[in-house]
Amino acid sequence: MNALLFLLPAFCACVVLTGIHTYLGIHVIRRGVIFVDIALAQIAALGMTIAFVFGFEPESQISYFFALGFTFLGALFFAFVRNERLHQEAIIGISFATASALSILLADKIPHGSEHLKYILSGNILWVSWPVIIKTAIIYFLLGIFHYTVRHKLMLVSTKPEEAKRRGMKIHLWDLLFYLSFGLVITSSVQIGGILLVFAFLIVPASCAILFYDRLKSLIFFGWTIGLLTSIVSIAASYWYDLPTGPTIVTLFGIALIFCFVVKKIVR
Amino acid sequence: MKQKILFLILSLLVPLNASAKLKVVTTISDLAALTQEIGGEFVEVKSIARGDQDPHYLEPKPSYAVLLSRADLLIEVGLQLETGWLPVLLTQSRNPKVQFGQPGHLSAAEGVAILEIPTGRIDRSMGDIHPEGNPHYWLNPQNGLVIASQIAQRLAQIDSAHAFDYQNNYRQFESRLKHKISEWEKKLVALKGKKIITHHKSFSYFVDWAGLQVMGLIEPKPGIPPSPGHILSLINLIEKEKIPLVITENYYDPKPSQKLAAKTGIKVLILPTSVGGEGDIKTYSELFDALIQRLAEVL
Numbered sequence: 001m002n003a004l005l006f007l008l009p010a011f012c013a014c015v016v017l018t019g020i021h022t023y024l025g026i027h028v029i030r031r032g033v034i035f036v037d038i039a040l041a042q043i044a045a046l047g048m049t050i051a052f053v054f055g056f057e058p059e060s061q062i063s064y065f066f067a068l069g070f071t072f073l074g075a076l077f078f079a080f081v082r083n084e085r086l087h088q089e090a091i092i093g094i095s096f097a098t099a100s101a102l103s104i105l106l107a108d109k110i111p112h113g114s115e116h117l118k119y120i121l122s123g124n125i126l127w128v129s130w131p132v133i134i135k136t137a138i139i140y141f142l143l144g145i146f147h148y149t150v151r152h153k154l155m156l157v158s159t160k161p162e163e164a165k166r167r168g169m170k171i172h173l174w175d176l177l178f179y180l181s182f183g184l185v186i187t188s189s190v191q192i193g194g195i196l197l198v199f200a201f202l203i204v205p206a207s208c209a210i211l212f213y214d215r216l217k218s219l220i221f222f223g224w225t226i227g228l229l230t231s232i233v234s235i236a237a238s239y240w241y242d243l244p245t246g247p248t249i250v251t252l253f254g255i256a257l258i259f260c261f262v263v264k265k266i267v268r
Numbered sequence: 269m270k271q272k273i274l275f276l277i278l279s280l281l282v283p284l285n286a287s288a289k290l291k292v293v294t295t296i297s298d299l300a301a302l303t304q305e306i307g308g309e310f311v312e313v314k315s316i317a318r319g320d321q322d323p324h325y326l327e328p329k330p331s332y333a334v335l336l337s338r339a340d341l342l343i344e345v346g347l348q349l350e351t352g353w354l355p356v357l358l359t360q361s362r363n364p365k366v367q368f369g370q371p372g373h374l375s376a377a378e379g380v381a382i383l384e385i386p387t388g389r390i391d392r393s394m395g396d397i398h399p400e401g402n403p404h405y406w407l408n409p410q411n412g413l414v415i416a417s418q419i420a421q422r423l424a425q426i427d428s429a430h431a432f433d434y435q436n437n438y439r440q441f442e443s444r445l446k447h448k449i450s451e452w453e454k455k456l457v458a459l460k461g462k463k464i465i466t467h468h469k470s471f472s473y474f475v476d477w478a479g480l481q482v483m484g485l486i487e488p489k490p491g492i493p494p495s496p497g498h499i500l501s502l503i504n505l506i507e508k509e510k511i512p513l514v515i516t517e518n519y520y521d522p523k524p525s526q527k528l529a530a531k532t533g534i535k536v537l538i539l540p541t542s543v544g545g546e547g548d549i550k551t552y553s554e555l556f557d558a559l560i561q562r563l564a565e566v567l
Binding site: 001003006007010059104108111112114115118119122124126127129235238239242243244245246247 | 318320321322325327329492493494495496497498499500503504507518519520521523524526527530531
């Protein structure tokens with residue numbers, strides 16, 4: 001097998017991830033719920049651990065539905081505990097800590113528990129297979145269509161919730177829709193790339209774009225460009241310099257953000 | 269002072285054991301199984317790690333320190349296998365009998381021929397390298413004999429009243445195991461020289477004894493994902509050398525070997541490395557029975 005053919009699935013997976021995560025990242029940053037993906041991923045992992053306690057292997061369908069079920073419960077929770085006095089990020093942090101601790105307690109009781117736990121949230125983009133890429137691409141495409149049709153309303157709820165409320169929109173319901181679709185994406189993405197990589201894809205392209213643009217369309221196209229260029233460079237670098245691919249991508253995403261900061265300073 | 273009171277309360281919570289049995293604590297279940305063979309009715313053996321846990325890493329629990337605080341003898345694998353968690357537990361146990369260098373502290377590695385002792389410069393960049401060599405030596409049954417003899421000597425030294433029984437038990441165990449070894453070696457003849465890939469190096473001693481050829485490792489540094497160059501060279505190697513099997517320790521993530529199988533068609537075998545690593549493996553011999561049978565089925 002030659003290198004190009006071997007690296008192609010990883011690159012295509014990066015394309016799929018960039019596509020939806022850039023858009024969701026803009027929402028996440030506007031809402032100020034930066035760590036919501038890590039919390040939801042941890043809640044999904046808790047679901048898988050519970051499935052494991054009942055004897056379902058992590059790779060099985062039932063385990064996936066456990067993960068999804070728990071993520072949806074988490075989404076429900078995040079949507080309905082919006083509170084003026086308490087910052088959303090506090091609730092997200094607490095959910096993360098509690099879900100992690102619960103998983104550790106459960107893992108202590110099952111064979112290979114703690115080892116199993118470490119691996120639920122780790123993925124390796126190099127191992128991704130074509131059927132998984134295609135399945136994920138279809139799910140994300142359908143979600144993308146949904147988000148495209150409601151983009152104006154959803155953006156209003158994310159950026160100016162008071163304004164949305166004045167217009168008579170049901171905020172909790174829109175929040176729920178957002179977190180549900182977000183949870184669905186995170187559960188699939190973490191399985192492919194692991195939690196660090198997914199976080200980078202979510203936050204970095206959106207952050208770079210927000211430095212330069214305001215309009216949703218420009219934000220998305222700039223974010224996509226940054227995401228794709230960084231993915232290509234990272235995958236090539238990890239091959240040439242013989243480095244683990246996931247951490248290389250995350251590191252270069254960090255550098256891409258610094259680069260954008262510098263360009264912004266110079267252009268001004 | 270506070271800590272002393274706390275310790276007093278904790279020790280009161282532990283029911284007093286009136287029996288005069290020698291209390292032996294081992295770090296891994298295989299050492300517990302061997303100690304049970306030698307100590308028989310005169311010892312009470314408990315293992316800290318379960319057979320299905322990775323002995324490199326353990327979540328510390330209060331019960332471990334309590335176990336150690338009441339032990340007469342601690343038997344560890346040594347070679348820095350337990351270095352991540354045992355020293356702290358020893359300090360917490362406040363049991364002078366089982367501290368390093370005491371007669372109540374046995375490193376079972378003494379007298380075993382150690383593999384993979386690194387030569388030259390060693391540093392952290394090489395992953396979780398063991399500077400004293402590969403610590404998974406119990407996976408060669410010949411070493412099992414050495415370990416058992418060590419245990420017998422040490423038990424006789426601390427509990428001289430039953431020294432004769434321990435020596436006697438050892439001789440019986442030795443002849444049983446030697447008999448088993450010759451049986452296993454007959455079965456292994458068919459597997460000699462077969463090429464395999466392993467996940468990491470836990471099976472080095474087993475593979476060395478069984479005469480299998482390890483052509484490559486999936487994760488040369490556990491916990492650090494392999495680079496694309498490494499995976500690609502593995503795939504090409506499997507195809508070129510027609511390697512039929514990859515074995516993974518059952519406490520490592522099976523995902524990488526399963527994905528490798530999906531790409532190349534190589535078979536995957538997930539194997540226990542310790543007594544208790546799977547529900548029905550209860551003795552040291554049963555561990556090798558299981559390993560050899562499972563390998564013979566696929567190779």
